[in-house]
Amino acid sequence: MQTDDLIQLLTKDAPVKRRFNHVFVTAIAVSLLVSFVLLLITLGLRQNLLQAAQTPRVAFKIGLTVLLAITGSQVALRIGKPGVPLRPALLALALPAAALVIGVVSELAVVPAAQWEPSLVGRYPAACVFFVSLLSLAPLTGLIYALRQAAPENPAKAGAVAGLASGALAACVYALHCPDDSPLFVATWYLAAIALVTSAGALLGKRLLRW
Amino acid sequence: MKHSAREEEWADWLRMAMKGDAAAYDRFLRAVTPYLRSIARRRCDLFGIPTGEAEDVVQEVLLAVHLKRGTWDTTRPIGPWLSTIVRNKMIDSFRRRGRHVSVPIEDVMETLEADNRQPGLDRIDVEKMLAGLRDPQREIVRSISVGGEGIRETAERLKMSEGAVRVALHRALKGLAVLYRSEERADR
Numbered sequence: 001m002q003t004d005d006l007i008q009l010l011t012k013d014a015p016v017k018r019r020f021n022h023v024f025v026t027a028i029a030v031s032l033l034v035s036f037v038l039l040l041i042t043l044g045l046r047q048n049l050l051q052a053a054q055t056p057r058v059a060f061k062i063g064l065t066v067l068l069a070i071t072g073s074q075v076a077l078r079i080g081k082p083g084v085p086l087r088p089a090l091l092a093l094a095l096p097a098a099a100l101v102i103g104v105v106s107e108l109a110v111v112p113a114a115q116w117e118p119s120l121v122g123r124y125p126a127a128c129v130f131f132v133s134l135l136s137l138a139p140l141t142g143l144i145y146a147l148r149q150a151a152p153e154n155p156a157k158a159g160a161v162a163g164l165a166s167g168a169l170a171a172c173v174y175a176l177h178c179p180d181d182s183p184l185f186v187a188t189w190y191l192a193a194i195a196l197v198t199s200a201g202a203l204l205g206k207r208l209l210r211w
Numbered sequence: 212m213k214h215s216a217r218e219e220e221w222a223d224w225l226r227m228a229m230k231g232d233a234a235a236y237d238r239f240l241r242a243v244t245p246y247l248r249s250i251a252r253r254r255c256d257l258f259g260i261p262t263g264e265a266e267d268v269v270q271e272v273l274l275a276v277h278l279k280r281g282t283w284d285t286t287r288p289i290g291p292w293l294s295t296i297v298r299n300k301m302i303d304s305f306r307r308r309g310r311h312v313s314v315p316i317e318d319v320m321e322t323l324e325a326d327n328r329q330p331g332l333d334r335i336d337v338e339k340m341l342a343g344l345r346d347p348q349r350e351i352v353r354s355i356s357v358g359g360e361g362i363r364e365t366a367e368r369l370k371m372s373e374g375a376v377r378v379a380l381h382r383a384l385k386g387l388a389v390l391y392r393s394e395e396r397a398d399r
Contacts, residue, residue: 001337005356006270007240010277012355012362013381015231020282081282082299083291151279153299210392211275 024077024146028169031142035135035173043131043177057181060103064186065171068096068194072165076143079158080150103183111182122180125189131177132193136163136170140201147209159205160198167194217242222289229280240273247272247297254305254312268304271391275300278388307392343390348383351376 039045052058075089111119122128143162152158171190180189221239228236251265251272276296283292298314305312337357341349347369354360354368366376 001270001340001356003244003266003270003273005337006273007237007244008359009352009356009380009384010240010273011233011237013277013377013384014228014233014236016229016281018281021284023281081284081292082279082295083293084284084287149279150282151275151296151299153295211279211388 018149020080020146020150021077023149024080024143027142027146028073028139031138031166032169032173034138035170036176038135038138039131039173039177042134046177046179049176052181055181057107057183060099060183061178061181061186062172062175064096064099064103065168065175065190067099068093069165069168069172071096072161072168076147076158076161076165079152079161080147082151082153100183100187104187107183116184119182120184120188122182122185122189124178124180125185128174128178128180128185128189129193129196132167132170132174132190133196134170135173136166136193136197139166139169140197140204142166144201144204144208147205148211151211152205152209155209156202156206158209160202162205163198163201164194166201167197170197218288218290221293222285225280225283225289226285229283229285243276243293244269244273250297250314251301254301254314258305258310258312260305260308260310260312264305264308264310267308268301271304271388272297272300274384274388274391278385304391340387340390344383344386347371347376348379348386351379352383352387355380 046052053062071089071092074092075086078084078086078089107119108116140163143166144159147158147162150158171194174190180186221242224235224239224242228239247269248265251268252262254260254268255262255265276293279296282296283289301314302312341353344352350369351365354365355362360368362373362376362380365371366373369376371379
């Protein structure tokens with residue numbers, strides 16, 4: 001094909017229907033809704049969620065997952081856009097990381113050492129890992145779909161970031177049910193689940209995010 | 212033309228194009244192409260690759276710029292976006308041809324001279340590419356690129372709506388990108 005002929009073709013397809021930003025935000029909104037409905041029909045919300053959310057541990061758990069979801073999504077959005085520096089978004093991930101460290105240290109300070117292990121294991125560690133993974137399926141699908149419209153430099157890395165953001169979004173949703181409130185529990189099982197989703201994202205990205 | 216003025220102009224054209232101005236898009240693509248050609252040929256010279264491969268790479272990069280233009284944030288300067296996409300696609304395209312080249316990131320906007328020499332013989336056999344598409348996509352691509360028809364004429368001839376032709380063309384371009392990606396090279 002002559003390059004001129006190709007240009008002819010491209011000019012006939014000039015308008016852009018949906019920009020990547022728009023696709024990305026829509027994907028998050030829709031998948032978050034799907035994930036939330038999935039929580040409602042499987043586990044349901046925590047009893048007296050509103051009162052519980054005013055206790056420091058629950059507020060910390062919800063706040064931390066929301067913060068990680070926001071900062072993680074920012075990285076995912078930027079990694080899809082060529083020429084946009086990633087560094088500020090990566091540095092912002094230090095916020096949830098620092099919050100987690102502060103939460104864990106405070107918990108260790110106020111809880112007697114004998115209670116550390118039961119706090120860490122909690123009541124439903126396996127359910128936490130299982131449900132955070134399950135609830136991340138919709139966001140992961142949505143974010144991979146959105147990033148397929150984008151142009152990430154490294155497909156596996158972009159997939160991993162999509163996984164991180166999806167795991168964090170799923171963690172936000174699961175936190176509305178989760179009866180285990182210790183920061184030690186959150187630091188262990190929530191992070192384990194998010195790490196799992198991040199690895200799954202990397203594998204998917206490697207296959208699906210090439211362009 | 213000065214670097215910044217060129218960047219402004221390209222940004223204006225692409226902005227208009229994304230809103231549907233085909234003439235502005237034509238200006239944009241025809242302005243960018245000689246620079247892409249210049250970079251691709253210099254890579255070929257530098258790494259001892261036959262110059263003929265440059266044009267294939269140029270086409271592949273153009274198609275990538277086209278399919279990914281929705282990732283350009285129109286409030287940001289176009290230079291970093293275009294340079295990154297061109298660099299990544301060029302490395303990728305050469306690599307799939309079994310060539311390992313490096314393309315410095317600032318190359319695109321820094322490239323001062325455009326290569327306006329006639330492109331070499333096109334090496335990608337159009338019929339072979341078209342064979343990878345299904346009808347009506349194949350017929351649409353053929354009539355617009357080779358036949359030089361417009362959307363409306365194509366729609367009338369194929370008894371399709373203009374909207375359907377546009378959708379099929381967009382899908383065909385995505386399909387072409389996949390074909391370029393999977394194209395096996397005999398001359399490795």
